[in-house]
Amino acid sequence: MNLKNLRNSALKEILGAKNLEELEKLQIKYLGRKGELTEILRKLKDMAEAQRQKIGKFANQLKWEIEGMVEKKKKELGFLSSVDKEWVDISAPGHKLPKGYLNPRTLVLRKVEEIFQSLGFSVIDSTEMETDYYNFQALNFPKDHPARDMQDTFYLTDEILMRTHTSPNQVRFMEKHNPPLRVIMPGKCFRRDASDATHDSQFYQVEGLMVDKNISVANFKAVIAEFFKRLFGKEVKMRLRPSYFPFTEPSFEPDISCTFCAGSGCKICKDTGWLEMAGAGMVHPFVFKSAGYSPYEWRGFAFGFGLERLVMMKYKINDIRLLNFGDLRFLKQF
Numbered sequence: 001m002n003l004k005n006l007r008n009s010a011l012k013e014i015l016g017a018k019n020l021e022e023l024e025k026l027q028i029k030y031l032g033r034k035g036e037l038t039e040i041l042r043k044l045k046d047m048a049e050a051q052r053q054k055i056g057k058f059a060n061q062l063k064w065e066i067e068g069m070v071e072k073k074k075k076e077l078g079f080l081s082s083v084d085k086e087w088v089d090i091s092a093p094g095h096k097l098p099k100g101y102l103n104p105r106t107l108v109l110r111k112v113e114e115i116f117q118s119l120g121f122s123v124i125d126s127t128e129m130e131t132d133y134y135n136f137q138a139l140n141f142p143k144d145h146p147a148r149d150m151q152d153t154f155y156l157t158d159e160i161l162m163r164t165h166t167s168p169n170q171v172r173f174m175e176k177h178n179p180p181l182r183v184i185m186p187g188k189c190f191r192r193d194a195s196d197a198t199h200d201s202q203f204y205q206v207e208g209l210m211v212d213k214n215i216s217v218a219n220f221k222a223v224i225a226e227f228f229k230r231l232f233g234k235e236v237k238m239r240l241r242p243s244y245f246p247f248t249e250p251s252f253e254p255d256i257s258c259t260f261c262a263g264s265g266c267k268i269c270k271d272t273g274w275l276e277m278a279g280a281g282m283v284h285p286f287v288f289k290s291a292g293y294s295p296y297e298w299r300g301f302a303f304g305f306g307l308e309r310l311v312m313m314k315y316k317i318n319d320i321r322l323l324n325f326g327d328l329r330f331l332k333q334f
């Protein structure tokens with residue numbers, strides 16, 4: 001057979017192969033043990049010297065050329081067949097992924113932050129590990145102060161502890177910033193409490209602080225009444241009950257009229273018609289001095305909410321521990 005014709009038909013057929021099976025057949029047809037080209041190469045030894053050299057050279061070149069062409073085509077068809085296998089119908093309806101849910105505590109915290117931001121307060125992040133100084137001493141709890149017994153503390157070393165409240169950030173923030181200021185500082189706190197329906201060893205507080213020249217209890221009442229109104233979506237009655245904290249003077253606790261019974265008395269408010277919501281007071285001169293402010297020049301109020309209590313009131317949840325268990329049956333309801 002004429003080698004030139006053989007070359008033409010081989011290349012044409014190989015280039016035209018439509019799939020890998022077809023290509024393999026062509027490879028056998030031309031290069032296999034009984035293939036057309038192999039046949040010619042085998043006959044070389046019977047040829048005259050001059051003819052053998054001339055045809056041999058051309059036949060060997062042709063063999064390489066066909067081999068190269070087959071390899072190239074194999075890659076091309078292999079790629080196409082993998083594309084075929086991986087083909088995606090982009091018009092097909094998707095699989096529905098299970099949807100996640102936000103913990104109600106997260107929902108309420110976001111709402112709290114939104115309300116205070118709209119009242120001109122900044123939201124400040126703060127540290128969970130504290131020194132004894134910031135957690136107690138700077139807030140007017142001296143080493144032997146009996147008020148320290150009010151809180152059971154997780155100590156990490158003699159001087160380092162897990163903060164028992166968010167109040168240390170009052171001093172930390174005032175040390176770094178000049179008045180006037182308005183901030184809230186939400187965060188996790190830790191106490192060695194046995195856990196029950198209303199207590200857990202880990203809980204969130206939202207600390208608030210406002211300092212300016214002429215701040216009075218009236219400013220506190222106005223801010224906090226507006227906050228409750230927006231959080232619960234209705235007017236609530238409020239009263240301030242005298243209380244005691246080492247770092248505020250005077251100290252008081254704001255109560256709101258029970259959101260469940262509107263003040264007529266129910267199980268949740270223990271028939272009093274009132275709900276305790278927070279600890280608060282006017283910033284103690286000692287705390288201003290700790291932070292380097294002049295107590296003669298500046299006045300301020302501070303407050304601390306238990307965030308979980310707000311969550312439980314807002315969503316009528318009766319066990320604080322539900323907020324920490326991650327039970328989907330619970331979380332799916334929000």
Ligand SMILES: [Zn+2]
Pocket residue numbers: 258259260261262263264265266267268269270271273274
């Ligand atoms: Zn009630």
